[in-house]
Amino acid sequence: MTMKTEETVLSLQGITKAYGSVHALTDATFELRAGEVMALLGENGAGKSTMVKVLSGLVQPDSGTIQIAGEQRELRSSADAQAAGIAVVQQEYSAVPALTVAENLALGDRTRSWWWSRRTLHAGAREVLDRVGLDHVGPDRVVATLSVAETQLLELARILLRDARILILDEPTAALSDREIARILAVMRDLAVEGRSIVYVTHRLDEVFRLADRATILKDGRSRPPVPVADLTHDSIVSLMLGRRLASMFPDRTPVDDAAQPRVEVRGLRAVGLTAPVDLAIRPGEIVGLTGQLGSGASSLVRALAGTLPVAEGEVLLDGVPVDLRGRSRGIRQRIAYCSDDRKKDGMFPGLPVLANLSSPWLAAVSRGSWIDRRREKEKAADIARAFSFDTRRLTTEIDTLSGGNQQKIVLGRWAGAEPRLFLIEEPTRGVDVGARAEIYTKLRMLADQGASIVVCSSDSTEILGLCDTVLSFYRGRVTRQAAHSDWNEESLMAATLHEGRERAA
Amino acid sequence: MSDVDFAPPAQSTPPAAEPARRSLGSRIVSVGPLPAALLLLVLVGTATTSGFATVDNIRAILTAASITGIVAVCMTFLTLSGNFVSLGVQQNTVLAAILFLSLTAAGAPLVLAVGGPLVVLVVIAVVQGVVVARGMNTVITTLAVGAILFGAMSSVTGGQVITTGGRSVGVLGQSLLFGVPVVVYGLVVVTAVAWLIATRTSLGRRCLLLGASRPTAVLSGVSITRTTVFAFVVLAVGATIAGVLTAAQLGQATANDLSTLTIDVVAAVLVGGTAMAGGSGSPVRSAAGALLIALLNNLMVLNGFTTGWRLAVQGALVVVVVLAVQRFSRAAR
Amino acid sequence: MTRLAVSLHRYGVQVAILLVVLVVLTTTSTQFRGPSAAFSTLEGFGLLGIVALGVAVTMIAGELDLSAASMTTLGSVVAVRASDLGLVPAILAAVAVCLLIGLVHGLVIARTGINSLVLTIGSLVLLQGVAWVASGEGPIVVTNYAVSDQVLLRWWILSPSSVIALVVFAGVGVFLAKTRNGREIYAIGGGRKESLAAGVPLARPLTTAFAISGACAGLAGALAAMRSGSATPDAFETLLLTGVAAALIGGIALSGGSGTVLNVAIGVAVLSLITAGFSAQGAATYVVQLWTGVVLIATIAIRLVLDLVRTTRTKTGDTT
DSSP states (O other): OOOOOSOEEEEEEEEEEEETTEEEEEEEEEEEETTOEEEEEOOTTSSHHHHHHHHTTSSOOSEEEEEETTEEEOOOSHHHHHHTTEEEEOSSSOSOTTSBHHHHHHTTOTTSOSBOOHHHHHTTHHHHHHHTTOTTSOTTSBGGGSOHHHHHHHHHHHHHHTTOSEEEEESTTTTOOHHHHHHHHHHHHHHHHTTOEEEEEOSOHHHHHHHOSEEEEEETTEEOOOEEGGGOOHHHHHHHHOOOOOGGGSOOOOOOOTTSOOSEEEEEEEETTEEEEEEEEEOTTOEEEEEOSTTSSHHHHHHHHHTSSOEEEEEEEETTEEOOOSSHHHHHHTTEEEEOSOHHHHTOOTTSBHHHHHHGGGGGGGEETTEEOHHHHHHHHHHHHHHTTOOGGGTTSBGGGSOHHHHHHHHHHHHHTTOOSEEEEESTTTTOOHHHHHHHHHHHHHHHHTTOEEEEEOSOHHHHHHHOSEEEEEETTEEEEEEEGGGOOHHHHHHHHHTTHHHHHO | OOSOOOSOSSSOOOOOOOOOOOOHHHHHHHTOSHHHHHHHHHHHHHHHOTTSSSHHHHHHHHHHHHHHHHHHHHHHHHHHTTOOOOSOHHHHHHHHHHHHHHHHHTTOOHHHHHHHHHHHHHHHHHHHHHHHHTTOOHHHHHHHHHHHHHHHHHHHHTTOOEEOTTOOOGGGGOSEETTEEHHHHHHHHHHHHHHHHHHHBHHHHHHHHHHHOHHHHHHTTOOHHHHHHHHHHHHHHHHHHHHHHHHHHHSEEOTTOSTTHHHHHHHHHHHHTOOTTSSOOOHHHHHHHHHHHHHHHHHHHHTTOOHHHHHHHHHHHHHHHHHHHHHHHHHHO | OOHHHHHHHHHHHHHHHHHHHHHHHHHHOSSSOHHHHHHHHHHHIIIIIHHHHHHHHHHHTTOOOTTHHHHHHHHHHHHHHTGGGOHHHHHHHHHHHHHHHHHHHHHHHHHHOOOHHHHHHHHHHHHHHHHHHHTTSSOEEOSOHHHHHTTOOOBTTBOHHHHHHHHHHHHHHHHHHHBHHHHHHHHHHHOHHHHHHHTOOTHHHHHHHHHHHHHHHHHHHHHHHHHHTEEOTTTTTTHHHHHHHHHHHHTOOTTSSOOOHHHHHHHHHHHHHHHHHHHHTTOOHHHHHHHHHHHHHHHHHHHHHHHHHHHHHHHHHHHO
């Protein structure tokens, strides 16, 4: 299929990277030959994105060596990586919206002349744009006016312009249509034929079979030796990727009262990212799991319910009463709690003590007028801390100094204090070590048993199957299947989110 | 499920020991090197500068620190909430002074003479707060409003000196009360109230939350508009108090008065160590910062430092402190 | 978007404000007509224009240089102090000193990651002090008026300082639009993380932006000092407001990454018109300040309203 040689152009040995107590990569190895397409596979949290960041110079490993073309290199910045002949198509932070298409193609290229005339900028731009399927986009167009898919394709065009020997594509097709995907795969094949090496990170297994020569599979931060794709099947990849984690990590389910009035009724809800209307009923004490790839719509549903994404149509009833979904403060007043998937960005108040973090959503409950009853604030915070097995003596420490697991306990616990009727959580255990995970699952089950309805949006299939009572899978903005947890297994869940069943099921 | 009980059943863990109450000493030390710097300046001043440790000079320092301090203490909420600083405090304060004097001269009772400027400043503050909460930069907005106020005051007064017209302003006009300058009581009361607001009320807490992380605050139901407006209103109250006290003490005002107030106030907040990115700091620190700036300026005047050197030292101090705060807070992260 | 739509989006509101101000001033004032009005408006570019241009470059980089006015003062003092060396060396000395200070600003901000407002508010005071000390605590005059008289020429509506200003505008404009470093200033202002991921070395455009701001302030101060043959350490106190205001009124966004020198020029023209118009009527400087504030607030308000309209429109657009 492509020009293959045995020459190794890139080799990583013994790469270890830890964030606090979480090991993202443990003694991982990776190798890449000239002219091959290497698929980099693994579940969410298996270490793929850390591996990509190491290769692109954005993250420095704690230990391990990187050899490029037989020479030992250190990649301390993306400029270093570029100098080493590595070009990366990022998932996010891809193009500068304020600049034009042609300028973005030139950005960061230190080999270009100092003078950016229209002529030199346009030189070659048209050709690469056509090649990646942006034939309708002019080089002078401002990137802010491009769609997400077009921006992603532009990113690909940019690395075509570089004389990079090694290309890394981190889920380049997540936002693209079938036609655009086909285009990207064709371009990739051409590049490999030219002798370039490609690292292709994806969740879509059919693309792996269409494109890749070999696959490196990561699991829990550890790598397996590369396997020729010809020797693999869908099923064997899935079983190599799946972590058989201990079932004891999850708390026992309490049977949900099927006869109970639904706590939440979602009727024909549509929002940005949800192309088909969603209907869903959640009973008190039930934990519903939503899962799908990036951009599948699972997270859109959660955000629409949280009031951070405008609802296009449909309505939501909470205990039989229609809910006003405009904005977070209204949601909080109706006792809807929401934790986003980015704890560091919008889940905690860095620099402030645990106590102030915990009490932030329910300050009014412990205040008379505007006057905070500090004794009640402390008591309630201590109650939550105890309920979440958090050392009450550490209430005065700053939240930044805690481990990821403890931070996540505080982030969840602070909402528990707001006595939510509906609790929406994205990626509840991202960046949390295994021990703390079990605790977080127990706490979520405890909240459900106390009567809350919980919606968990997660890309971790073990978590979805182990924790939730009902599971919905999403693909491209619509629900592909909704069923009780007992009707799912790891394989069927993965199939539903990767939507390989397109032919089989539909 | 109106009331969720979090106390775990049966095997409830014994309530963990509360952390040992922090001693007064450790609290003071935790305020940072500020008290040490103040003490050092006093010692150096006493040892090297004749005329420093006299009753009159100490009163002069305290008076100078008080007007700056009152405004700085009240501006802390703005800085805490992540909205940087206002560069229009001089004009706001002078406006309060001029309105107070004009109302007094017109025969208004004290309540009205103080309430009038307060209402005007609060209205201006609400407008600024709304604009800033909508995403406009605080520094620019306050500069522009300051320019408008200055222009309007100058146009209306025609550059004339405004006086009380010989009417008495009661206790506010006395320079000393029990041997201590009246303005010092103002600073003490304002600082105490501001400290209570910052630490004991949800309004103050929300400023802190907004400054610590804007996205988290929004997701936690903190209203950016309400909190920002509140911070501006506190500043307006501070500017009113400072303006009224200045006017009552001097008995007169012009649009050009208090020309170094803005710089002094900003310096006091920054030197006090309130982080400009928001989320950490305290009104008490700003009061201490104002005292430090006043002490430093007094020492420099007594030692014959010229205007230029005083400005340069003050500016250099601010630069050094903000760089230190930046470094410290980055190291903590 | 067509080219016309882009231009309308970039300059539409600003040009409208300019026209309104122009019409109001010419109809209310009989003295404000013809070449003399054009001359005094263009003179505004020599001081306000160059300073605003420098500040605008830092705004495009997503930062803000609050020390520009203090640097202008320092530049004027340095120029007068160096005037014995001749006109050009005096101006160059002022530019060099302020450029150096700008470089230091940029390096410190890039190195420590400190917010530029915080740092430059400190150096605003510090540099004011330095200007006082350098001037010997009061107004200073050039010793040889033959040096400074060279800038007092007038060619129809132009003068040496307005010509220099226009050349600087053109130069900075070309630099920003056509060079790698210039475009990187837009890039770090319009998408800092994206630029870093693309391999833009942050320190370089950041330092360049603050160096430009410093050099512009120094040049403006030197030109002003040479025009009047003197320098005063407490001059230019209102220049910070008017400089930033000119950039904002012209349509440079504080969020960074957008706007061109043409935007700055329009903003400067608006404020210069107001200044020239009011001084033609003999109004006091505080009246000019008042109107500067009013126009600035009005511009901000218009922009907020337009943004609101735009976001509600895109929100409903998403749903269809």
